[in-house]
Amino acid sequence: MEAKFQELKTRLLEVDDLSSAAGLLYWDQSTYMPPGGAAARGRQMATLRRLAHEKFTDPGIGKLLDALMPYEESLAYDSDEASLLRVTRRDYERAIKIPAGFAAEVTNHTSESYQVWTEARPANDFERVRPYLEKTLDYSRQAANFFPGYEHIADALIESRDYGMNAAEVSRVFAELREELVPIVSAITSQEPADDSCLHQHFPEEKQLAFGLEVAKRFGYELDRGRLDKTHHPFMTKFSLGDVRITTRTKENFLGDALFSTLHETGHALYEQGIRMDLEGTPLAGGASSGVHESQSRLWENLVGRSRGFWYYYYPKLQSVFPEQLGAVSRDTFNRAINKVECSLIRTNADEVTYNLHVMLRFDLELALLEGNLEIRDLPNAWRERFDADFGIVPPDDKDGVLQDVHWYFGLIGGSFQGYTLGNILASQFYTSACKVHPHIPSEIKRKGEFNTLHNWLKANLYQHGSKYTASEIIERATGSALSIEPYMAYLRTKYGELYDLGNCSVA
Numbered sequence: 014m015e016a017k018f019q020e021l022k023t024r025l026l027e028v029d030d031l032s033s034a035a036g037l038l039y040w041d042q043s044t045y046m047p048p049g050g051a052a053a054r055g056r057q058m059a060t061l062r063r064l065a066h067e068k069f070t071d072p073g074i075g076k077l078l079d080a081l082m083p084y085e086e087s088l089a090y091d092s093d094e095a096s097l098l099r100v101t102r103r104d105y106e107r108a109i110k111i112p113a114g115f116a117a118e119v120t121n122h123t124s125e126s127y128q129v130w131t132e133a134r135p136a137n138d139f140e141r142v143r144p145y146l147e148k149t150l151d152y153s154r155q156a157a158n159f160f161p162g163y164e165h166i167a168d169a170l171i172e173s174r175d176y177g178m179n180a181a182e183v184s185r186v187f188a189e190l191r192e193e194l195v196p197i198v199s200a201i202t203s204q205e206p207a208d209d210s211c212l213h214q215h216f217p218e219e220k221q222l223a224f225g226l227e228v229a230k231r232f233g234y235e236l237d238r239g240r241l242d243k244t245h246h247p248f249m250t251k252f253s254l255g256d257v258r259i260t261t262r263t264k265e266n267f268l269g270d271a272l273f274s275t276l277h278e279t280g281h282a283l284y285e286q287g288i289r290m291d292l293e294g295t296p297l298a299g300g301a302s303s304g305v306h307e308s309q310s311r312l313w314e315n316l317v318g319r320s321r322g323f324w325y326y327y328y329p330k331l332q333s334v335f336p337e338q339l340g341a342v343s344r345d346t347f348n349r350a351i352n353k354v355e356c357s358l359i360r361t362n363a364d365e366v367t368y369n370l371h372v373m374l375r376f377d378l379e380l381a382l383l384e385g386n387l388e389i390r391d392l393p394n395a396w397r398e399r400f401d402a403d404f405g406i407v408p409p410d411d412k413d414g415v416l417q418d419v420h421w422y423f424g425l426i427g428g429s430f431q432g433y434t435l436g437n438i439l440a441s442q443f444y445t446s447a448c449k450v451h452p453h454i455p456s457e458i459k460r461k462g463e464f465n466t467l468h469n470w471l472k473a474n475l476y477q478h479g480s481k482y483t484a485s486e487i488i489e490r491a492t493g494s495a496l497s498i499e500p501y502m503a504y505l506r507t508k509y510g511e512l513y514d515l516g517n518c519s520v521a
């Protein structure tokens with residue numbers, strides 16, 4: 014048994030090597046590669062991903078998993094070995110349902126579609142990308158149909174990113190959240206908007222980057238196992254547990270962009286850097302689900318990084334970095350500026366309160382498209398109508414409407430958005446649980462700018478386990494209950510009740 018288990022681990026390590034190499038090529042493409050490299054780079058990444066997929070779906074892996082079944086059954090459920098076998102089996106059974114030829118076709122199609130989108134978006138030309146998107150929808154339906162037996166066509170696609178979730182469950186959680194959220198959004202947006210002009214001044218790039226990185230290090234991001242570089246669309250990527258990188262982007266005329274992108278990606282990176290080293294190179298060395306991963310980026314970005322307590326400690330430091338710009342701006346004014354709530358067009362710039370409405374819009378449109386209740390050609394209009402209904406504004410063009418997010422143009426339609434809102438919900442649930450055990454966490458942040466207690470609780474209860482447990486298992490273990498919107502709503506009511514008059518909505 015031992016020999017077979019080792020053989021499986023060695024094979025999985027090779028799969029991981031190939032995927033990590035593809036990831037490194039992607040990192041390079043998004044940071045330093047000259048534009049001339051684009052065509053060859055797309056092909057090179059596709060080759061590596063295909064080889065990884067072939068290696069992983071090799072029938073030999075299936076035979077090893079079968080042979081190791083009695084071994085798995087003899088082990089405790091939460092042992093590393095049993096977990097590795099359980100998670101590998103789940104991934105393997107999923108992967109073999111998708112024919113290799115189909116996966117390669119989709120990769121080719123989506124990289125073409127992405128290329129067209131990068132030109133169509135600035136040109137505000139949905140028609141140009143429409144045929145590609147139609148094909149993507151086709152592929153998405155085909156992909157879903159490789160998994161028969163689901164209730165809703167989107168279920169398999171949702172499950173691939175948020176295992177244990179399905180269309181009905183996400184819809185239920187979203188409906189519950191929406192009911193509580195909409196009155197808060199209207200209460201806030203009917204008031205005078207916060208003045209955020211202090212953020213819209215000239216802030217030299219180098220100083221912005223240095224300040225963000227300084228905070229990331231204080232959070233616990235280890236630079237001997239990571240680095241920060243610039244890119245267009247910030248992301249975190251991992252090539253091994255010893256090399257977890259983050260990227261950010263700067264706008265010299267807006268302070269909010271680089272700083273909070275950096276803190277967001279730092280949250281993702283802390284999760285990956287916190288995984289136990291002995292899970293390295295196995296399918297367990299990753300996050301539990303897209304929602305749980307996103308909960309960590311949102312926790313560090315918002316619950317910590319946009320909190321009054323954090324800036325109690327850090328604002329004087331920021332002022333000393335930018336004395337001309339912020340020297341005369343009070344901490345209160347700054348705090349209101351970084352927590353400004355408004356109905357805006359772009360999801361990635363949205364505040365904590367309206368953000369989820371952006372996600373729900375996309376999630377519902379994905380379902381309608383997959384169900385066949387919405388045609389791609391009617392998508393721009395459906396987007397405008399829904400946007401008007403939810404935000405009271407109609408996007409003036411498709412560029413900042415249906416063309417704004419890369420997801421549908423670079424991957425399948427279905428399952429790509431729900432994780433953001435699940436992450437917002439879970440961020441509060443994890444943070445509240447940590448503070449219940451260690452009530453001095455907020456004062457440690459406020460008085461000393463220290464994050465060790467919080468970081469250690471997250472490492473012990475969440476990060477170290479990687480993907481040993483499913484999202485619902487880890488939520489239950491760490492917080493003692495199932496996913497709940499209550500901590501999130503309590504957080505929003507308290508925080509925004511201090512910043513705005515919430516009227517009736519402030520009472521739960």
Ligand code: ZN
Nearest residue numbers: 277281307310
């Ligand atoms: Zn994220």
